Amino acid sequence: MTSIVTVEHLNKNYGKKEILHNINFTVNKSQIIALIGENGAGKTTLINILLDLISSNSGTVNILDNEKNFKERIGVMMQQNISITRITVKEILKLTQSYYQSPLAYEKIIELSDLYDLEDSKMDKLSGGQKRRLSFALAIAGNPDLLFLDEPTAGMDSQSRTKFWQTITDLKEQHKTVFVTSHYLEELETIADRIMILQNKSISFDGSIAQLRVLEGESMIEFDSKLLPNLFKDMPEIIDFKKVGDHYKFTTKNAELIIGQLTPYLNAINNLKVQQNSLDSLFVNFNKEGATHE
Numbered sequence: 001m002t003s004i005v006t007v008e009h010l011n012k013n014y015g016k017k018e019i020l021h022n023i024n025f026t027v028n029k030s031q032i033i034a035l036i037g038e039n040g041a042g043k044t045t046l047i048n049i050l051l052d053l054i055s056s057n058s059g060t061v062n063i064l065d066n067e068k069n070f071k072e073r074i075g076v077m078m079q080q081n082i083s084i085t086r087i088t089v090k091e092i093l094k095l096t097q098s099y100y101q102s103p104l105a106y107e108k109i110i111e112l113s114d115l116y117d118l119e120d121s122k123m124d125k126l127s128g129g130q131k132r133r134l135s136f137a138l139a140i141a142g143n144p145d146l147l148f149l150d151e152p153t154a155g156m157d158s159q160s161r162t163k164f165w166q167t168i169t170d171l172k173e174q175h176k177t178v179f180v181t182s183h184y185l186e187e188l189e190t191i192a193d194r195i196m197i198l199q200n201k202s203i204s205f206d207g208s209i210a211q212l213r214v215l216e217g218e219s220m221i222e223f224d225s226k227l228l229p230n231l232f233k234d235m236p237e238i239i240d241f242k243k244v245g246d247h248y249k250f251t252t253k254n255a256e257l258i259i260g261q262l263t264p265y266l267n268a269i270n271n272l273k274v275q276q277n278s279l280d281s282l283f284v285n286f287n288k289e290g291a292t293h294e
């Protein structure tokens, strides 16, 4: 596979505060990579370094082989929307297209960003969600091979989000590579090929959601029962055991084994629920163990 982003031994400080420590990774073509981390973990800082908007203190970044005009092949959707008074959606898109040698067709941009009916609206009169869609339109105007999306769906309604992620998946099918950060983990869960967790200044997890499930527990089991809590507490397969009143909730790496162990007590168990662990709860568990991750 062709590597289109390579980061080696990257470090970043703001003043005396270390933000990123020895970051290393490569990104291949046609992947959707979700960069996740708590507020202030350094996601935007990392993306800004990749985009050469700010400099690192040390380390190397190689994007698209740093070939001539490689920046033309990158599309960026920043966390903040840009708004210019008196310019319409159509005008700003046409202007942006004009900066590129091989831009995406205007009609295609409108279609992918779902900006029908808003082409003649003034930029500063758009709603928050519409501004997000315009930011996306501006990001894809140059028909980029590599897209950076920082909190792309913030402020979008649920219909727009669904459509947006479908578009991102379609772009991947067209061999585009997408680097996305978001706090809406349930959205990333279905589309990301690869999850990178930024924690304690480093990439502390880098792999698929299936690999994260193996690490953190594949399933969540919940039920109500008056059974003694110490029946379960010491089972090594049980992770993150919680009991509130008669309600039991825990994560496990081996749901089948636990269900087998619960079978003799099924008469004393109500509302049994077994489900695959969501990215949200995997991330919470992962962060709780934060200090132990490399």
Ligand SMILES: Nc1ncnc2c1ncn2[C@@H]1O[C@H](COP(=O)(O)OP(=O)(O)OP(=O)(O)O)[C@@H](O)[C@H]1O
Binding pocket: 014, 019, 037, 038, 039, 040, 041, 042, 043, 044, 045, 046
């Ligand atoms: N220009 C700056 N000068 C000094 N400190 C900064 C600067 N920009 C960011 N920081 C600090 O660096 C840390 C990382 O910030 P960053 O915005 O990269 O985090 P983030 O993971 O993107 O957060 P969020 O999820 O809230 O967007 C934070 O502690 C932030 O306060």
